[in-house]
Amino acid sequence: MKFLDIVRSAIQNSFRNKLRTGLTVVAIFIGAFTLTITSGIGTGVTAYINGQVSAIGAADVLTITKAADATATASDGPAAYDPSKSTTVSLGNGSRPGSTIQALTTADLAKIKATAGILSVDPAVRVSPDYVEYAGNGKFELTVSQTGTITTADLAAGAQLDNSSSSDQLLLPTTYLDNLGYADAKAAVGTTVSIGITDYTGTQQTVTATVVGVQNETLLGSGAGLNRSLVAHLHTVATTGEPAGVSAGYATAVAHFDVSATKAQITAIKDDLSAQGYSSQTVADTIGAFETVINVIIGVLNAFAVIALIAAGFGIVNTLLMSVQERTREIGLMKAMGMNGGRVYALFSMEAVFIGFLGSALGVIAAIGVGSLISNLLANGIFSALPGLQVVQFAPASIAIIVGVVMLIAFLAGTLPARAAARQNPIDALRYE
């Protein structure tokens, strides 16, 4: 019997008892549907997190702070003064209220730079502009994203910041557009805005910069991103009139390492820094815990779907065993006519695989339909505050894997009945009444 004939007969045979096949298909459908939806949620949430990760920082970046003094606990009272230590600075937004940290000095920066594996280090210069104004439409407060300089933004329009450019560039969050007087994101790209900043002596000065792009809001708040040139420019303006001898202290520094560094290499760099008294974090460290929680939830949901599929697998065993029983004579006849056991086995296995394919294909299609619908409803409903979040997304590869896995489960479920069929003795089968 040719392979094609086996496939054709298997498909015909599975439609012989439509109700029974239909019910088995429904069981598989439920499993495949659940698996597709959970994997879709996994894909959607992961894609969103990855988008957020790139908003926090690039993959080849370490955020470095001075390690906290272990001895200075609250019960001991203040530590003795040490003139060699730099002053403490507040970490500001996002950190524990009132927490302070030892500032990094230029000497620290040099030490970090000398660490093996670190390519470059930049102090995180903090600038605090007073306002931003476009075309005389009024002045509005400007919040600067501390990480905006080094990260890749999720753009609504325009281009990313160019840090090697000597021109002053900024990225505006979408929420700024209306107030500043732009019609839409595209209209903002290429325009020039003026930024007001107060210098050391209390005089307000104005710096102009070009809007190169508009970025979507992220989970981590919405601040404008400034390129290196603009940060330097604003810093220069802000420190105008500063007396000489004011020591420069930075809360954090940003170090770059080789983007192709392995996990072990990164750990080595971090250990090295920690031995020198600096704590460092990669973006993965920051986001890792969050991602782990999501993965655990997705894993549990997937486990339920797999349990459903295993139950459906027993449905296949049952369906095919009944089918073998019903078709005892037919199998006997085929064997009497010289069909070998292997072909009989193939015929019944193929039928199982086909039932699996039918259930999984229908389940996957339904899941994509329902998932997309719900995702769109949620994106415009309760998740509208999180732009860019499509809760359910479908990756073709994972869809193909689901269909493949279901067909494999079906095949495994089919082996038992198929073996029973293949082992039948033609004579016993033909005598069977």
Added chain:
Amino acid sequence: MSVPVLSAQVIGKSYGSGANRFDALKGVSLDIQAGESVAIVGKSGSGKSTLMHLLALLDDPDSGVLLVEGTDAKKLKAKELNRLRNQDFGFVFQQFFLTANATVLENVVLPLTIAGVGAKERKSRGMAALEQLELADKAKNKAKNLSGGQKQRAVIARALVNNPKVIFADEPTGNLDSATGAVVEDILFKLNKENGITLIIVTHDTELAARCDRQIFIRDGLEETADSPTGTHKRGGAHS
């Protein structure tokens, strides 16, 4: 004398074991020459069906030797055995064994499908066999919609489609009324005379048995020696 198509030498077969052991066949010897028509006659439970199953290589004898064209059947490999069943043997059953929901043509070409013959050739050979049995107009009907006589003709077409050397018929007219049965008998004997197909018929119908060249009587698993067709008649009549 040429090598017999099938030669059984004191073959026996039993079922069960211990107290439940039942000797269906207790040592039967016979030779079947190519082109012969042979009737295996006996009551139900006499072992005649077991004998046919052994001759058709559907079952293995427990004792004795079965030669197929001079070769010991036990020494045949599974592949050769399947080829033999598929290409050299044709089967006609009392209960038809047609797949009810498949078309007549699909049923008829089953041996060709098993042999891996292409769809086009299957169709032409299947139609040729159906035409030979005047069933060509029913080719596309579902098998379950045929009458008893048509079903048996479809079964004969299926047995013929591979141009077999031997046709085994197990009570071919058992489920048919006498007029239809006579038509089916005529077809079988015509195939025997015109195509030279060896015919092995298992029956308890003495009239059918009498039409064969030779009759083998089986009783309680043993062959009864009787040569005259008239003797057959009487004994058979008593049985039926």
